[in-house]
Amino acid sequence: MYDVVVIGCGIVGAATAYELSKYQLKTAVLEKENDVADQTTKANSAIIHAGYDPEPGTLMAKLNVEGSRLAKELCQKLSVHYNQVGSFVIAFNDEEAKTVEEIYERGVKNGVPELRILSGEEALKMEPNLNPKVQCALYAPTAAIVNPWEFAIALAETAVRNGVELYLNNKVVGIEKTADGYLITTDKNVYETRYIINAAGVHCDEVHNLVAEPEFRSLPNQGQYYLLDKSQGKLVNKVIFQCPTKVGKGVLVAPTVHGNLIVGPNSHFVEGYEDVSTTADGLAEVLNASLKSVPGINFRENIRNFAGIRAYIDREDFLIAESKTAKNFINLAGIKSPGLSAAPAIAKMAVDILRDLGLSATEKEGFVDTREKINFKDLPQEEKAAVIAKDARYGRVICRCETITEGEIVACLHSPIPPKTIDGVKRRCNAGMGRCQGGFCGPRVQEIISRELHIPYSEIEMDKTGSYIITGETKVGGNL
The missing domain is CATH 3.50.50.60 (FAD/NAD(P)-binding domain)
Incomplete structure (x- = not known):
């Protein structure tokens, strides 16, 4: 019991x-x-x-x-x-500026510290890649x-x-x-x-x-996203919101803790509780909306699209x-x-x-x-050397895009909740999160999972149950 x-x-x-x-x-x-x-x-x-x-x-x-x-x-x-970067809610006209003032008052009532309203000039000084037509912005440092x-x-x-x-x-x-x-x-x-x-x-x-x-x-509500390469990660330093509407906080543009840029989401109610498919129309909606906030986003640097389901009731x-x-x-x-x-x-x-x-x-x-x-790539050089001296596996880089070592992968495989899938490893130590999205390191991660957890290659999944990578041999015997 x-x-x-x-x-x-x-x-x-x-x-x-x-x-x-x-x-x-x-x-x-x-x-x-x-x-x-x-x-x-x-x-x-x-x-x-x-x-x-x-x-x-x-x-x-x-x-x-x-x-x-x-x-x-x-x-x-x-x-x-975790990185306390702060956020902006930006306004482009008098009506949106009034909304910013209302949000500010609401935040004060809610006990949000350090809120203040910036002029368009002040906002552009802090975030020069914003749309120059910005009239004002609510700044939330927390x-x-x-x-x-x-x-x-x-x-x-x-x-x-x-x-x-x-x-x-x-x-x-x-x-x-x-x-x-x-x-x-x-x-x-x-x-x-x-x-x-x-x-x-x-x-x-x-x-x-x-x-x-x-x-x-439950009323499942889907939102679609772009994840852009690190080349776009410094385009903005804060989370950039547009003025909220009845359907939510709108499309945002924000840096990620790993140095990428995330753009999205849109908002649409869907029938399926787990419908995480992306669509050309949905992604176009996100792209067009985000360019109003930050016109210089280079979507050619996109490395992944994805969708999530919000738990509305x-x-x-x-x-x-x-x-x-x-x-x-x-x-x-x-x-x-x-x-x-x-x-x-x-x-x-x-x-x-x-x-x-x-x-x-x-x-x-x-x-x-x-x-x-241990997040190896974030360590100072002398600490990296000390870690490698204790365990040489931290000196072998498996994911070159994100500089993730074999030591980090092995450590997560022996954690209190060991992952048994390639994406499970990715979520724990970031191997496969980079520009190639695991195209190069994926097979090596699969090999390490098999070795450390004693799981046959054929039983290792990409992510969800049933997402097998190897289903059988394509050739048996014969000469090359």
């Missing part, structure tokens, strides 16, 4: 698992994919929002500002790439960029190190009420628990309705509450933007709800709240 089972291990589920791992509880996490952070979390804008956008008094507003502060602390503790999947992986790994049990490839297919709690049936096993945290993202309504009367409906605010018809079943639903920013605060709120429902949570002695991770 578990005290708590968390369903879903994206950023919200991982943050909740991390928070629960601080206490003397028997906790499990069920994830339907073959890795953590393999849905919405791996396909978003990677922004830690300052908190001026949500309406004052909403959960979004409260949890965004608190979560932004906590995210900065956690990334420092857990060796996660906004940041982060590696979103690394953040979630770090939280999940730390939770596992502190005793949380993680079960991958476990899709929840049934939930049954019992006298003491719930029986959760997956496509692999059955788990018994006293409390359930539903952090299943776009599938939250499906999971909830397995045991309770419907209360909300049929209400404006986050839904963080016990189900009305299933006692001790807590929904963390509708966690759209600023969900990544708010996740650590959402997790704390979830634990508070559990306590209010009667869960006894005693703090654990010896809780591990740090994570050591």
